Structure formats: C-alpha cells, structure tokens
Amino acid sequence: MTTATANPAADRSRMKGAALALPALLLLLGFFVAPVLSLLVQSVTEPSFGLQNYRELIATPTYATVFFNTFLVATLVTFFALVLGFPVAWALAVLPPRWAGVIFAVVLLSMWTNLLARTYAWMVLLQTTGVVNKSLMALGIIDTPLALINNLTGVTIGMVYIMLPFIILPMQATLRTIDPATLQAAALCGASRWQAFWRVLLPLALPGIASGGLIVFVMSLGYFVTPALLGGTSNMMLAELIAQLVQSLLRWGMGGAAAFVLLVITLALYAVQVRYLGAGRTAVGG
C-alpha cells in the first residue's frame, strides 16, 4: 500500500479495484507474454540446445548486410523526417489557428490513411513509367528513367512519408509549450535571430526533437510492410528477414534469434526514451 489506511474495508475495496485488471492481464500473459517468451526460448533450443543460432546470425555475411541495411534505413529515415518535419512543426506552432488547422488536417489525413493504400500509391508513383520519372523526363532533368523502386531510394522515400506525422506531432506539441516571451527576452538582450534560434529555440525544442526522432528510429528498425514492398532483395531489413526465416524457411530457431536481437534493441532505445525524455505520448494518435 502506498498510503496506509486505518479502514480495512477501504483496503479491500482497493484490492477489488485491482482485480478488475485481471481479465486483461490474463489475456496478455496467455497470448502475448507466453508466446513471445516461447519464441525467444526456441532461439536457443531449435534445432538443438545452444547458442548456434546466434553464432550463425553474427557469422553469416548475408545477415550482417541485413543488420547494416536496417540501421542505414532507420538512420536515413530519421534524418530526413526530422529535417522535413521540423519546419512543419514550427509552422503549426506559430501559424494563425485557421491555417494551422488546414496543415494539421493534412498531417492527420495522411497518418490515418491505410498504410497499404499509401504504400501502393508510392509503388505506382515511383515505378519506371511512373509519374515521378515521367515528370522529371518531361522537365528535361533526366534522359532515362531513374530506378526509384526496389532499392534504398524507394524504401527511404516511402518510409519518410509514413514517419513524418509521427515526428511532426510530438515536435509541434513541444514547440507549443515554449513561451514566445522567452524569445522576445532573447531579442531584448541583444541576440540576433540566428543566435535566438540556435541558443534559445532549438535547446528548448530539443526534448520534442529527440523523442520524435527516437520514436521514428525505433519504429523504422522494426518496420515490415513498406520495406518489403518498396525495397529490393538486396536491401532486406530485419523485420522481413524474421518473417522469411519463420514463414518460408521454417527456421524457427533462427527467426527467434533475430527477433530477440530486434526486441533487445527496441527495448533498450525505449528505456533511453523513458529515462531521459519521460514516457510521454508514444506513437499513438492523440
């Protein structure tokens, strides 16, 4: 008990309160905790007991490439999402409500539209005979169509598109909490715009930037759909590898080992987020 009460009846009713969480807890234990643990156990028991799956994961160059690709894509996506998202978040925080409302609605519309529908749009837009290539050729920028799909470029464009709302929303929330008077004070004290931006606005916005960036980085590491559809065979990412190991190759042990690695990285980054940036609102819309 966090607060000592003299009334045992009140104590009982509080414990009864805890019992209300029981159905959900049992569901979670039976159909979430147990299956995930059992998958991780399989990584050291299948095909035989030991760490051979992890050894294979480290020693095989193909898998090393997958890890490299995963981190490369997550880094690129986080970078571009931050660079493109920051001005939008900033604008959302300062624009008159009516204009901000329009941009906000666009961000939400894009975020709430079915993921496959959006990825499909990019598959069509980016293909060799797609609108992007045709426009670039019509403008005389290129002579032959660029390969924009089934490679790193396609995955990056598609993923930045998906992740932008997840970075804009936390950043604009942080920017809104900054008191404009702080910046006026900086100006009164003789700071130039440049100094006010680098030494006042950016440091104050940093928690939002860091937490948005971290959310996007973590989400990108484990992303499955967009890389699988817009990427090629040579830039497979970790999530797709796990699915393939399990579903097509039936190598449960290897799949479990790769899942364990992804899980550890995700939880470690999440712990950083909670420790230094506060649990806050994660990727949820709202």
Next chain:
Amino acid sequence: MLLTFKTMGALRWVLVGLSVIVAIFLLVPVIFIVALSFGSSQWLAFPPPGWTLRWYQELLADPRWLASMLTSAKIAALTTICAVTLGLLTSFALVRGNFRGRETLRAAFLTPMILPVVVIGVALYAFFLRIGLNGTLTGFVIAHTILALPFAIIPISNALEAFDKSIEDAAIVCGASPWEARLRVTLPGIRHGLFAGAIFSFLLSWDEVVVAIFMASPTLQTLPVRIWGSLRQDLSPVIAAASALLVLLTICLMIVAALVQKGRQK
C-alpha cells in the same frame, strides 16, 4: 520573435513555403490513389486517357474482395468490443485502484504498443499453430485485441482520470448502488474516452496487416491481407479502387471525430 507569427518577418514566408511543400508531399499520394481509381488505363498511365468506374465494378463483383471486407468488418467490430470492455475494466483498476505495482502494471499494459509488430506476429503465429487457432476468427480477434488494448486503455483511463469522482459519490449518497452509479453516471461522463478508444481499436484492427499476414489462411483473409497478396502479384487498378474506398472511410471517421470534438467543447 521566432514564435510570434506577426513579428517573424521574411522568415515566416520561408516557414509557410516549406510547410506547404511538405503538406503537398503528404497529400499527393492520397489524392493520387483516388484519381488513379477512376482512370481508365489498365497500366496505370497518369494522367489517364479517360475516366471509368470499371475498377469499382470489378472490385464489387469479386466475391473474394467482398468476403475479405466482410471478414475485416467482423474482426474489427469484435476486436472493438473486446478491447473497449477490457480497457474499461483495466482503466478502473489503473485509475481508481491504489495497489502496489500499479505503475508497473500500467507500463506492462502498454508494451504491445512498443514491441515491433513483426515479433508479436511471429510469436502468435507459432503459438496459434500449436493450439490450432491459426486461420480462425477467434485467433484474429485475440491477436488484434492484444494490439488494440493499449489504444483503448490510454483514452479511457485519461477520461476516467479527468472525471470528477465526487459526482459518482453524490449519486451513491442519493441512493444509487455503486454499480448503478458507475453505469449511469460515470460511463456517460467518460463517453468521449470510450468513443475514442472504440475508434482507435476499430481502425487498428481494420488497417492491421503484419499480424494479419501470419494469422490468415487461404479461406480467411482480411482486406489488408487481400491487398497485400494482390500487391505482391501486380499493381492492378482494382487495388486503387479498394484503396480509394479506404481513403473515403478515413475522411468519414475524421469528420465524425471532429464533430464529436466540437460537441465536447460546446
């Protein structure tokens, strides 16, 4: 200065310009899908040579597409009921309870939101294969309820936290039984939280594709699984028609959400 629109000078036009470009980038694919679904070109040429409703006719004439939509709707509706019911009970425990480990419990309930979906999908796939729930409606609903639970718990417990418990106590003082007070006073008081939880749960299940790919069987497929399967074969314009209908659904839900928000402020 940098956070006051009127005194930002030329900088504000730079900011507006950049935001408009990003907003167009966000909007173009959504509009493009809708335009594509009415285009007459089988090969997705754009701008299309003419306009047609042919892809919608093909979509609605194909029993496999219709069956997958029905399956999706069924699973999403059942998931919503399960997630909101469990979410409501859990929120009562998390907000009203005062027991040891409450914060840990709260964090534990949010973990399905943090873990990579592919890990949950693979783990449930292995588990369901063993106990024979793979490719069943029950399996789908259980899997989606796990994923939807955090999205139900967050808005419901926020609403419950904001709800003044003394109103419920007043009802009890006036002679209501504790359960009657909860049902007839507290539940209507947190209805916007329940509504938000229901919308999030429904959308999560309706749009969910990763876990669904593992749960599905050739005879039981949700709409996203069906789209996924078609996308891996070709880029048929029928997919554009299905996608455009999904965009329409999103817009409807956004309008409903905006109206509810407006109603709350009044």
